[in-house]
Amino acid sequence: MIRTVATTPYTDQKPGTSGLRKKVPVFQQPNYAENFIQSVFDSLEGFAGKTLVVGGDGRFYNREVIQKVIAMAVANGFGRVVVGQGGILSTPAASNLIRKRKAFGGLILSASHNPGGPHEDFGIKYNAENGGPAPEKMTDAIYARSKVISAYRIADIGAVDLDKTGTFEVGGMKVEVVDPVTDYAELMETLFDFDALRALFKSGFRMRFDAMHAVTGPYAKEILERRLGAAEGTARNFVPLEDFGGHHPDPNLVHAKHLYDEMMGPDAPDFGAASDGDGDRNLIIGRGIFITPSDSLAMLAANAHLAPGYKAGLKGIARSMPTSGAADRVAEKLGIGMYETPTGWKFFGNLLDAGMATICGEESAGTGSDHVREKDGLWAVLLWLNILAVRGESAKDIVAKHWATYGQNYYSRHDYEEVETDKANALVDALRGKLASLPGTSVQGMKIASADDFAYNDPVDGSVSRNQGIRVLFEGGSRVVFRLSGTGTSGATLRVYIERYEPDPARHGQDTQAALADLIKAADDIAGIRSHTGRDKPSVIT
Ligand code: G1P
Ligand code: ZN
16 A cells, blocks of 8 residues: 655755765654655656665664665655665665666665764665766755655555565565675676686785675675685675674774784785775775875776776776875876866766766775776775786885886875864855965965865766865965865864875885875964864874
8 A cells, every 4th residue: 555644844854975864863753764765756757667776784774764765666656676685785786786777776875984873874875877876966956855845655565575585576566685796796707807816816815804894794705705715714894783893884094993003014914905884985905005095096097907897998087176186197197088076976977977087086995987886995906906916016016116107195184073063164164265365375384376165067067066175285286175074974074185296206105194294284274273173183084
């Protein structure tokens, strides 16, 4: 039986950088999830009889929302729902399924690297038929709809069994429960030289992959250990838990410090990696060397042709504005296009669809290619492995040679988390107010060349996105960028991105914070971080 249920709008269902993210208790309010899901469906046209993909990272409340999605998909007239077994699909695997099944779109349930549990974070994101996050035009429409919604439709079908694979009929609609790993692993086999990787592991190459008790566990077990023959135990923390074992499933130097310490230790494996809650981020650490995501993007782009899926070369590279300029130098050398987009994967979709870019990346540990329309943690790991297998060199040597060729972009991000919202806004407003007067002035002995609030003109559809981060550029190419996070669920997070280019190989490989010390001071002088926030140091440095 299909019911139309009267509801009243919530006013806070505005999707952020990556879908709607809230604390679990917010999502558990009466009709909260239903309102948002119906607002998504109401903003779409022509899905009758079509396929919807749904799955999530397995965090607390995942299964409940999947049941709601299925019951509402029946009531709204979808023809089929494809769902990952146990409700599990990594974000890149969901993107792949949407594309492979020619689905109308998909709902991905995740709050990415944010913690999970009854009092932690949850999220819902709509991805369109290209497999990528809904563009701003669509998320604006969803938000507008959520503010006036008065009813949603749902079918009384009882709980669907998510744990057995197979296809069955529910209320006149097909539900297909699929193994979450199979299609994704097949896709990886088309991109990388699995024989070369098997030979690498057979030769004694040792690796550590930390799934952080999140979604990539089953993917890493299957691909690294079963298909590629890496030693059992290569994948750690591989059982997805609803609360990620109480940790932040965030693969950075703070939350994956144990991996970093192991990789810097005397008996370090050859290669270390980790991924986040929903499997789209990556952390790459070679024996004795951490590779920043911005550097990793540049190095993957420079070497991608060594993997079968990219042997024809790259069409172009795209990076988010705050990501370092290391990849720009690679694009220049390769003679291919370089695109600078606002933060958030949704901005890469048009470039990938139009065949203008092949590889994309963000400083926030996201890298991916045109094989899906999301960033992809395991993909980045496999591409690194493929490059290591072909070059037969250590990650550390590859990095040193890369810097010697292109120069090193020293880079760090300083986050000030849970700042009171009005204080953070006051800081940004004050900064905006003085942008015009900054050029020509000097801070910490460095002259400011230009300062602006980044606006993006999408070269494919002509859309313009304004206020995407304040950047202050110094003479000589150093810069600091300031923006407020669009993914947090409490207070505001100020992100400060700091970058300095060093061409001289004699000065490569120094301590990053020391190499950036003058710029770090300059950032505070310019934005008044201490005085506005009352904080004397960042909460997280990556
Ligand atoms: C953060 C990252 C951004 C990434 C997003 C989703 O967004 O900075 O690069 O795309 O998470 O993973 P932010 O919180 O900065 O808005
Ligand atoms: Zn993520």
